[in-house]
Amino acid sequence: MNKNNQREKASRFRELHGGLHIMILPNAWDAASAKVFERSGFSAVATTSAGIAASYGYPDGEYIGRDEMLEVIGRIAKAVAIPISADMEAGFGNTPEDVAKTARLVLEAGAIGLNLEDGTQDKSHPLTDISLQIEKIKAIRQTADAFGVPIVINARTDVYERLDKSDKTLLSQAIQRGNAYRQAGADCIFVIDVDDKETIGNLVREIDAPINVLARYGSPTIAEFEKLGVARVSFGSIPMRATMSLVQHIAEELKQSGTYNFSKNILSYAEVNSYFER
Numbered sequence: 001m002n003k004n005n006q007r008e009k010a011s012r013f014r015e016l017h018g019g020l021h022i023m024i025l026p027n028a029w030d031a032a033s034a035k036v037f038e039r040s041g042f043s044a045v046a047t048t049s050a051g052i053a054a055s056y057g058y059p060d061g062e063y064i065g066r067d068e069m070l071e072v073i074g075r076i077a078k079a080v081a082i083p084i085s086a087d088m089e090a091g092f093g094n095t096p097e098d099v100a101k102t103a104r105l106v107l108e109a110g111a112i113g114l115n116l117e118d119g120t121q122d123k124s125h126p127l128t129d130i131s132l133q134i135e136k137i138k139a140i141r142q143t144a145d146a147f148g149v150p151i152v153i154n155a156r157t158d159v160y161e162r163l164d165k166s167d168k169t170l171l172s173q174a175i176q177r178g179n180a181y182r183q184a185g186a187d188c189i190f191v192i193d194v195d196d197k198e199t200i201g202n203l204v205r206e207i208d209a210p211i212n213v214l215a216r217y218g219s220p221t222i223a224e225f226e227k228l229g230v231a232r233v234s235f236g237s238i239p240m241r242a243t244m245s246l247v248q249h250i251a252e253e254l255k256q257s258g259t260y261n262f263s264k265n266i267l268s269y270a271e272v273n274s275y276f277e278r
Contacts, residue, residue: 003148010112010150013044013083017152017188017210022226025212025234027087029055030072031079033239035275038080045080046113047073049087051240060237061121066092066102070109077110079276085113085152090120090128096139103140107147114140114151115190118177119158126162130177134184141185154212154232155186161193171202178207188212188232195219197228204229 016023026042028034029051037045050060052072058064066088073086086106091099099116106114116136118128128136137155144151159174178189190212191203197220204211210231215222216238225233250262 006107006110006112006149009083010152013085013112014150014152014187016043017231022222022230023232024222025085025232027051027235027237027239028076029237029240031075032272032275033243034076034080034084038082039275042082044083044085044113045076046085046115046234047076047087047111048235048237048240049089049115050237052087054237054240054244062089062092066105070105073106073111074109083113084111085115085154086111087115089115090117091136096132096135099136100139100143103143103151104147107144107149107151112149112152113154115154115156116140117156117158117190117192119156119162127158130180133177134180137181137184137186152188153186154188154190155181155184156190156192156212157181158192160191171199174203175206178203178209178211182207182209190214190234197224200225200228200230 023044024042025044025046026037027046027048028037029048034045049069052069053060053064056064056068069088073084077084086109088102088106092102093099103114118133120126120128137153140151140153157174157177159170159177163170163173174191178191181189186209188210189207192214194200194203194213195218200213200220211229212232212234213225213230214236215225215233216235220228222233253259253262
């Protein structure tokens, strides 16, 4: 990867968080899905950790190894010309040093952005201690500076996903973590599992950073998110799961009726090959 080109991509991607319009950031799980999104005119693509894990035969939650995750990210980065932001879950390590190494490997793979979440698999401690998460973010920033590419850090807080929904302090906790992560060097704050417009509006007003939300069936529309001031909307594993659902429908048609209606109006063999011509 040409570092000058990578720096340009990182700068362009960062600028998209402060444009006149919300950034629509679809999530890919392989080179083919990334290529479809690129050809559809999106300015950047993110990866989905759950989608990549499933394609390799793992459940979500860092059961896939870091090397396998990076292999896919590298293939995606080579397949498309647009910026790639890599979902690296909790960083594949418990220490700032571990997470810093992950960030360096992400940059070496050709990506220019990184998601880092603060949720844990420990039910007794569902969120990483805020001071430790701050140190992880600082370590990523220092590593990227040393590497020479200004990686775009999307710091995710799992307050609404991991804690009791009846907890009246969820909003204040999300705001506290968001602002702390921003001060530590994050470029964007991702508050996952929020759909309520009032809550989203409060997050946008109270967190001094661009806000990323995840859209799903029943969420506000992209236009509504934009009106609320959201900077970036992503979709996680939903596109992969929609595709997997299509494969399930194909299986049902083949088994139940023995017909091939699923093969109408699809990309041709030649069109798919043309996506990857060198």
